[in-house]
Amino acid sequence: MAEQDSGRWFLRTMIRKGRNTTGRSQREVGDEVDRSKDTISDWEKGKTDIPILAIDGLASACNLSAEICSYMKSVARARKNSTPIEADMRYNALFLALAEEYSGFIFKFDILIIPGPLQIRVYHDNVVRVIDPFATDEDLEDGWGFKEERAESLEARTDLPTVHFLIGEGALLMLRQISEEIYQEQMAHLRSWAQKPGIVIRILRAPVPVRLGSFDIYKPGRNKLASPPFVYTEIADSSWCISDPDRIAGYDEIRKMLWNLAIRIEDYHDDDRRDSLAQEHP
Template sequence: MELSPIQRRRALGAELRRLRSAAGVSGTQLGERLGTSQARISRVETSVTVKPSIDLVNRWLDAVKADEDERTKVLSLAESVLTEVHSWQAVHRGSLEERQRQLLALDEVASEIRHFQPFLVPGPLQTAEYAHAVIEASHLTANTDVEAAVAARLERGERLRSPEIDGPNYHVVVTETAVRWVPMAQHDVRQRQWEHLAEFAQSPRVTIQVITDDAPMSMPPLSGFVWVKFRDQDQHVRVETPSLGVTVAGADDLKIYATVWGQMVLAALSPDESQTWLSLLAQDQVAPPQREGD
């Protein structure tokens, strides 16, 4: 029976922990040998947020003097962990609030989050009304803890923009289409969301850039993604589609997303220009884009 992504990650962590213990090496000692922290060693072994790079796994195996059979087994497992694909049906069997709490925990160990969203306002930037409408409009789950999930999403947004919390820098690039979209064109919800975005853009650790509809682009905005850089230098990219979520951490994949991110930033208004644009939008001083047939 094929292992699920989370099962593969747990299996890798368990193997690495077993090899470390068998070698009589503590987490602190291994951290010193690998030039990293004991906390990172623990997160790798317990599969919390961190997916180790192949380089780290190789050095880990060297440090615990793994034999060839062990090395082959663990490296094969590590390769499979670097790209994870999970079904939203599986994700949404759990609690909606739990998913938001997982993202809050991720923020605590992240140094920077880059978020590109071409279709709707990113979760941490949403108002309560907008978040509620988005969750209900998705129809991806029959869970009933929508209110708790909304509250957790709002808590995350407040923590990301709070100057009193040592959180990650949050850099968002959104399209004008994403900013203007709202379920069933609920004007009041949209207006409050625009005002919230304009306010959020002034937060010290938050950068928001907008790609206007008339912006020339050398690359189409095909899909949204979230690029997380952790404090211990690990990083990964999450891509979400209507049916699947994909997490990648390989160097070649990250290089591709670095190129895409650079192109999206290049097409967007500057942070200062975006703040001005959002403020004008909130005041109904930005004309809606002309549609064919208008």
């Protein structure tokens, strides 16, 4: 079998998922794109690369959206050039959503915002709007639907992956300043998620350099359908899915350090913390 990487995995898994969702056989898809059943099978198994020129026809045959089709071509070009997958955050979120369906180990960290799959609707409507004032109502509505799908996908998994969420305390303090009511509702939701099998949520009170304020790590674990390891990180105008083993190892060391500094959400009570800060800064 050809060497696997996260980009190849995304392409072949997205095609297989789309084909299965439509209920079409490999032969039916092959007939539509003028390829043999064996060729479609080899593409889905990762034995051979899916040519960039074949992606439009495959996406149509598998009923994948124009957005997914466009992103697949970006992934294919990145693989061809042996570069990290760079795209806007919405595009690379498609990669993360697929990885969340199959990865055996998932680590998600953000110092200033609660990770998307853990958000409640009222948090999304109020806090995300504050953080992203340029988002339109349509953007926000589409974004919420996407988060719901990701949360439902994680909850539906029967293979019990290990999912670690690390949230900066600043995200909670900011939320409490915006609305005490939303804060209490969101915290109850987080504690409910922390009771699910395989889910661990910790709160990080320690300060973190801005450059390390947000990243995710995905590893296959025991799931044979999972992507090879990769790291996701972002800046204001772009984001990357990184497969380089040395860089993944570096991020993994940072993950371990931050995780060990954090406390479980079950043990987190910020009232004492706020009273202490008030006494320090009267």
